[in-house]
Structures are given as structure tokens and as C-alpha cells.
Amino acid sequence: MGKSLLLLLSFSFFSTFWAFSQITYKNNCIRSGDEIIKEQVEFKDPGRSGENVIWNFSELKTINSKYKLSFHSPCLINDSIYIMGCDTLLKENSDINNLIIGKEHSTMYYYQVKNDTLFCLGHENPITLMHNTIPFPLMTYPFDYKQRIEHKFESEGIHSSQSGTNTFGNISIESDAYGKMILPTGDTLNHVVRIKTTQLINDTLYIKNNIGSNDISNIFLRKQLKKKVEKHHKQIEADTYSWYAQGYRYPVFETVQAFDVIDSLRKQTFAAAYFYPPVNHYYLDDDLDNTIVLDSLNNEKVPNILTNWINQNFSHNFWPNPVSTELNIEYKLEQGANVGITLYSSVHGIVKIIPVKYMDMGLYRETIDCSTLFPGAYIIQFNVENELISNIVLKK
Structure with missing residues (x-):
């Protein structure tokens, strides 16, 4: 009887947990036409990883309010191609539903869904154009608690100063925690899973010249720049924590930290936190999948005594x-x-x-x-x- 009770107890808990720990394409992938509002709030340490975490963000004050994020599809040019920053994609080889442009302030981000993975192709704004020559993943679907993926990336671009940049490194994505969150509004969300994204970035600058990108001299230069960075053991580490709540497609909270890394020692250079008020997730009227989830949460029964x-x-x-x-x-x-x-x-x-x-x-x-x-x-x-x-x- 004791073993049976323990087995049922374990099954009851994990059945409840796994129902909301998974990030899925249907419920969480970005969509063309969606629009959300985010606010910058005071930074607070993301805290520990693991199970049954309480994240109390109720006392954080707003620093900057109402940043708008919007997503739309690229335009079809001459009925044959889509242009996504530096990438030109043929209509015959591309599904328009898998190509999305995100806009925040004056920056455009270019995304593509490929083989159940959301990739970032690059970004641009009035002063910078970046092209990910080896695109990096932002999420793979489905994504479960404790799942982890790693990927190499390479980027190149140009700044308004006519200086170029070569960037390369690694990105890791991990679902590292779940629990409850108290929002800056004072409301509590019970079913929250956290995604940790870490980028280790080597960034080198060079002066643009007239040598073609495929010229043997330019190829040699890029290799030498990489060797130079590796020799000095200096990197930039960017850590992003994103909290997803059951019933919402996009994160409800996010923290971003940047560090200079020299010989394995980290020095923080940037920290910020962003709140995405659930009431400002304007896409919900057209998101039947998440509306159904929210309705089910509102009708959620009190857990039984075996939990x-x-x-x-x-x-x-x-x-x-x-x-x-x-x-x-x-x-x-x-x-x-x-x-x-x-x-x-x-x-x-x-x-x-x-x-x-x-x-x-x-x-x-x-x-x-x-x-x-x-x-x-x-x-x-x-x-x-x-x-x-x-x-x-x-x-x-």
C-alpha cells in the first residue's frame, strides 16, 4: 500500500507539472500580427534554479514604460523573393508563415522557423546592420524543463562609423527553473517556467575597405582576428532569463545581464529587467490556443489530498x-x-x-x-x- 501511494503521489505531481513546463510551438512561438507592451523596471537578481521557486517582483518600480514590440511578415518582392536584412530568400523555398520580422523602437529583428527551431538571422537599425552568417537558435519546440541546447554562431556587420565587426561564439538555452511569480502589479501567476539563455561572444572590430568578402586576404584577416581574440581570453557574456506563464505566448518577465569575461573572471557591465504586463498581451483575442489554456486555469480544481x-x-x-x-x-x-x-x-x-x-x-x-x-x-x-x-x- 505504501509503495502504491508513493507511486500515485509522484505521478500526480509530475502530471500536474509536465502539463505546464513545456514550451511549445503552438502556444509559444512568435506570430506575425502580434503586438505586446513591455516596461523596464528595477533590476532584481534572477535567483536560484530548480523546482518550486518563488519570484517576488512585486516591489519593483517602473523606470521606462510602454515599449511596443510588434511582429509582421516580410513583403514579397516581384512575386519571387523575401528580403530579411542581408538574407534573400526565394518564395519557392520559403514558407511565409515561418518568416517573421520583429520590431522594437527602430530596430528590426529577422526570424525564421526551421525544423521546429526558431532562428535569428540578424538585425538592423539606423546605425548597425548585423547578419548572422551562422544563425543562432532562440528556441526549439517542444522544449521541456531541464532540456538544454547549445549552438555555435557567427555574425558580421557594419556600423554607421564605417567600421565593421566580426562576431562569433556560442549560445546555450536551458529551461532551468519553475515555480510561482508575484508580478509588479501584485498579481500572482502559479504556473511559471524560466528559460536561461547564455551567449559567449567574441567581438572584433575592423575598418571596412574595398576588399571583397570572399577575397583570400579578407578570409585570412578574419581568421587572424579570431586567433587574436582567443589568445587574449576576453569575451562578453550575455545572460537572459525569460519567464513564461501558462496561457501566455510571450514571456511575462525578463532580465538581461552583460559581463566582460577575462581569464574566467566576470565583471558586470549591464543589467536590466523588463515586465510584460499580461493585460497588454494584445494578441490574446486572436490566440485561441492560449485562451483555452487560460479558461482551464480559471476553472482549475483544488488539488486532491494525494498531491x-x-x-x-x-x-x-x-x-x-x-x-x-x-x-x-x-x-x-x-x-x-x-x-x-x-x-x-x-x-x-x-x-x-x-x-x-x-x-x-x-x-x-x-x-x-x-x-x-x-x-x-x-x-x-x-x-x-x-x-x-x-x-x-x-x-x-
């Missing part, structure tokens, strides 16, 4: 990781429970205890001073109704 209590009632987050001084902790209870927190290591033993005590339903915050800890790996352990949940924290 794991922790998975339904406790979610947590902590940041930064690695930590230098203060470790920030947030957790949310859907029902009252006894909760305690311990930070310890196998080398240094217990370094901090927040004793177990009864906490009412709600959102809670704790801060642990880590400034005097020795560098290394530590374990943060949550005791929730005598069930232990552990995560690794690295001290710089």
Missing part, C-alpha cells in the same frame, strides 16, 4: 549565488507551517540557524550575513513541516 503538500504550499528563492556579503532569502507559504532555515558546510559546520517556528500563510524574507565566511560551498537547508529541502550556496 505533495510541499510542492503545493512552499516555494523559495535566494540570491546572489555566489555570495560575497549578504544572502537574501524569500519564501512563500500558501498555508501556515513550521519553518526553519540552516546554513552549514561539511568543513566549517553550522554557521547560521533560524530556529523552526510556526509561520502563517504569506511571503517572508530573511537575510544572512556571509561576509565573514570562508570561500567554498555551503548548504542552505529549509525545514518545512519536518521535510528538508537543500540547495548549494557558493561563497566567493
Whole structure:
């Protein structure tokens, strides 16, 4: 009886989770004719990866509001070709439904869906034209929790200053977390999955000249530029976290960070966060697939008693990781429970205890001073109704 109950319990939870953890073409691929609004808000660390995360963005203030994103199809020229930036695509070899141009401010982004994968072909604006000679993927469909893909890319372009650029590197995409999100509006979304995209970019500039792109001298120059960058071990790393909520085609929240990487050491040079208010996802009136999902969520039944209590009632987050001084902790209870927190290591033993005590339903915050800890790996352990949940924290 015990084994049967555990099996049913596990099946009940994973059936519920896998129903919303998958990013699909039908529900999440960009579409021509769609329009959404995003707002820049204060940046907050994306927090941990894993299951049952609580992302509390309720206190973030708006910095810039109402950026419009729109998507449309390319025009057919002479009934034979589509022009997507630097790419010319024959009508006979291209499905118009798989070619999309995205516009944000004055920048145009060129996308193509190929073999169930969304690729970026390049982008342009009044000062820059970039062509991805080896296009990079933005998503493959379907995409499940813990799935990961990696891909090489190469780009070349020109700036208004008449200087050119060669860019090459790697991109990785991973579905690394799921949980609940409290939006800047105060609303809570329960079925949220996070996608992490990391680009390692080598960028080299050169002065444009009259040598053709296929000239042997230019080919040799590009190879030498690549060798030069590799020799100096300097890269740019761009990390983008996108949160998808069940019932919405596009992300509802996004963070972007950029780092200079020199000899494996990262120095942050940019950080921004963007909120896509669900009420401003204007495409929903013409998105039957997601409308059906939202209707089903509104009619969602209360989970049965066999559903794991922790998975339904406790979610947590902590940041930064690695930590230098203060470790920030947030957790949310859907029902009252006894909760305690311990930070310890196998080398240094217990370094901090927040004793177990009864906490009412709600959102809670704790801060642990880590400034005097020795560098290394530590374990943060949550005791929730005598069930232990552990995560690794690295001290710089």
C-alpha cells in the first residue's frame, strides 16, 4: 500500500507539472500580427534554479514604460523573393508563415522557423546592420524543463562609423527553473517556467575597405582576428532569463545581464529587467490556443489530498549565488507551517540557524550575513513541516 501511494503521489505531481513546463510551438512561438507592451523596471537578481521557486517582483518600480514590440511578415518582392536584412530568400523555398520580422523602437529583428527551431538571422537599425552568417537558435519546440541546447554562431556587420565587426561564439538555452511569480502589479501567476539563455561572444572590430568578402586576404584577416581574440581570453557574456506563464505566448518577465569575461573572471557591465504586463498581451483575442489554456486555469480544481503538500504550499528563492556579503532569502507559504532555515558546510559546520517556528500563510524574507565566511560551498537547508529541502550556496 505504501509503495502504491508513493507511486500515485509522484505521478500526480509530475502530471500536474509536465502539463505546464513545456514550451511549445503552438502556444509559444512568435506570430506575425502580434503586438505586446513591455516596461523596464528595477533590476532584481534572477535567483536560484530548480523546482518550486518563488519570484517576488512585486516591489519593483517602473523606470521606462510602454515599449511596443510588434511582429509582421516580410513583403514579397516581384512575386519571387523575401528580403530579411542581408538574407534573400526565394518564395519557392520559403514558407511565409515561418518568416517573421520583429520590431522594437527602430530596430528590426529577422526570424525564421526551421525544423521546429526558431532562428535569428540578424538585425538592423539606423546605425548597425548585423547578419548572422551562422544563425543562432532562440528556441526549439517542444522544449521541456531541464532540456538544454547549445549552438555555435557567427555574425558580421557594419556600423554607421564605417567600421565593421566580426562576431562569433556560442549560445546555450536551458529551461532551468519553475515555480510561482508575484508580478509588479501584485498579481500572482502559479504556473511559471524560466528559460536561461547564455551567449559567449567574441567581438572584433575592423575598418571596412574595398576588399571583397570572399577575397583570400579578407578570409585570412578574419581568421587572424579570431586567433587574436582567443589568445587574449576576453569575451562578453550575455545572460537572459525569460519567464513564461501558462496561457501566455510571450514571456511575462525578463532580465538581461552583460559581463566582460577575462581569464574566467566576470565583471558586470549591464543589467536590466523588463515586465510584460499580461493585460497588454494584445494578441490574446486572436490566440485561441492560449485562451483555452487560460479558461482551464480559471476553472482549475483544488488539488486532491494525494498531491505533495510541499510542492503545493512552499516555494523559495535566494540570491546572489555566489555570495560575497549578504544572502537574501524569500519564501512563500500558501498555508501556515513550521519553518526553519540552516546554513552549514561539511568543513566549517553550522554557521547560521533560524530556529523552526510556526509561520502563517504569506511571503517572508530573511537575510544572512556571509561576509565573514570562508570561500567554498555551503548548504542552505529549509525545514518545512519536518521535510528538508537543500540547495548549494557558493561563497566567493
